[in-house]
Structure formats: structure tokens, C-alpha cells
Amino acid sequence: MKHTTVICFANNKGGSGKSTTCSNVGAALAKSGKKVLMLDGDMQLNLSLSFLDEDKVLEYAKSSNNLYQAIKEQKDLKDYIVSTPYENVDLIPSSTLMSSIEYELFTKWQREFILRKLLKTVRESGTYDYILMDAPPTLGGWVLNLLCASDYLVIPVEASPWGLFGLANMFEFLQTTQEMAPGLSLLGIVITKVDERKNYFKQTKESLEALEDIHVFSSLIHVDSTVEWAQDNSKPVINYKPGSRSAKEYTALAEEIKTILQEA
Ligand SMILES: Nc1ncnc2c1ncn2[C@@H]1O[C@H](COP(=O)(O)OP(=O)(O)O)[C@@H](O)[C@H]1O
Numbered sequence: 001m002k003h004t005t006v007i008c009f010a011n012n013k014g015g016s017g018k019s020t021t022c023s024n025v026g027a028a029l030a031k032s033g034k035k036v037l038m039l040d041g042d043m044q045l046n047l048s049l050s051f052l053d054e055d056k057v058l059e060y061a062k063s064s065n066n067l068y069q070a071i072k073e074q075k076d077l078k079d080y081i082v083s084t085p086y087e088n089v090d091l092i093p094s095s096t097l098m099s100s101i102e103y104e105l106f107t108k109w110q111r112e113f114i115l116r117k118l119l120k121t122v123r124e125s126g127t128y129d130y131i132l133m134d135a136p137p138t139l140g141g142w143v144l145n146l147l148c149a150s151d152y153l154v155i156p157v158e159a160s161p162w163g164l165f166g167l168a169n170m171f172e173f174l175q176t177t178q179e180m181a182p183g184l185s186l187l188g189i190v191i192t193k194v195d196e197r198k199n200y201f202k203q204t205k206e207s208l209e210a211l212e213d214i215h216v217f218s219s220l221i222h223v224d225s226t227v228e229w230a231q232d233n234s235k236p237v238i239n240y241k242p243g244s245r246s247a248k249e250y251t252a253l254a255e256e257i258k259t260i261l262q263e264a
């Protein structure tokens, strides 16, 4: 039986590389022989689109077999898992209706812990080494659910002038969540979309490394158009072009995560 580690990729800033990092770390972990469940917590369906083609994703989004329906009806998530074309990767697909998930949560008893409760069977079944969750760029009741169901948070931060903006809100939100879910820790910050020709990359890195008691992953994720070509083909870059720079970087990040967790 496997011990299952749940990691959420979140940052209230949109475009910081959450979905791309989450999907490719998942694909890299799977390639290294780990069994991974990807949970798409965003109405933009980007995590689902990383593994399945658009028709399939829209089919799930319109059906009753998606995360939104499970939360709405408080159904065990074990019955919402679908397979992907990739070995060791399963998925819980999302729906555009996730836009109204806050409304659904509002009336429910112990609403912060609904996802944790619905994920319990899957987690305790020992089927997966990792459950990776992609969050929307908000800090509300739904992201609170994602974090309360997680062991670890990874914050992707874009190496851009606005990349750090709002990070203080994210830390504050994490602290509040930890009061409800003491088992949750920050695994680290990953710097994404790095362009070393630009000065603000250095600034971002220095500012993040100056934060006390916060791990900044040494694996950097550079801007690479192969990532976008892979997304255009509904594939993780790990599988689309295994020899590419970005495939190697996401693989290195996944290895770094595994190493930290074994030490943790
Ligand atoms: N390493 C990368 N190289 C090039 N483009 C990237 C990279 N990572 C993310 N992107 C692009 O940046 C945009 C935002 O990334 P995404 O993962 O969707 O962020 P988020 O989920 O935080 O909104 C997307 O268009 C994506 O294709």
C-alpha cells in the first residue's frame, strides 16, 4: 500500500504557471514510476487540457462526471476518477461550473473540509503516491478547501515585475488555513517563466531567497515555447518533447520535490 502525499499548486496571481507546473510535475513523477492522481480545481480546465484533448475535456465538463458535480452532491471522489493516455496518471476532471463552487459551498456544513472528506477514501486506499491539485487564482472558500485537503502547498511565482505582487496575501491566507489544517505546510516556491536576459529575474530570485524559513526550489523553470506547443497538442511537455529543456527542468523539479519529501 502506498503512502499518499497531497500537494496543491496555488497562487492568487493568475498566469504564474500553476497549471503548467502542476501538470508537468505530475507527468514527471508518473514517468519516474510514481502513481499520480491529478485533480483539476479550476474552471479554466487547464489541468484537464494538459492530459486530454479538448473534446474529451468538454465532454466531462458537460457530464455529471466532474469535480463540480461531486462537490455539489457531496459524492465520494473515488467514483470521479478517469484514466488518461499516460501510464500512472489518472485525473479528476473539472467543469466550467466551478465558477459557482463558492455558492455551492456556502450552505454546507463544515464547508472548509468538504474536499478533504470526499477525498478520504481515495487517499486512504493507498492507490496513489501523489495527488496533485491545481487551484484557481483566488483566495476564497474553494482554495481553502483545496489547502485543507493538502499536506503541502507549492507556490509557483512568475519571474516578472508583478510576480511578487500579492504574495503577502498568499502567505497570510496560508497562515489562516494552517490554523484550521495544522497538517499543511509550505513545501516551497518555484520560480517560473524565467528569462535570464531580463533583470527582474535576478530581483525576483533575490527577494524570494531573502524570505526567512521559506524554501525556494533550486530548479528554475525557464520560458520555453515548447511548453506552449505541448499545451496546444494537449500533452505535458514531459511527454511531448522529453529531450527539451523544459521537460528536463520539470523533471528536476519533481526530483527535488521527492528528495525534500523523503527528508521531511
Ligand atoms: N515554462 C514556460 N514556458 C513558456 N510558457 C509558459 C511556461 N509556463 C507557463 N507558460 C505559459 O504561461 C501562461 C500561464 O501559465 P499557467 O500555467 O496557465 O498559469 P496559471 O495556472 O498560474 O494561470 C500559459 O499561457 C502558459 O502556456
Ligand SMILES: [Mg+2]
Binding pocket: 018, 019, 020, 042, 044, 046, 134, 135, 136
Ligand atoms: Mg491555471
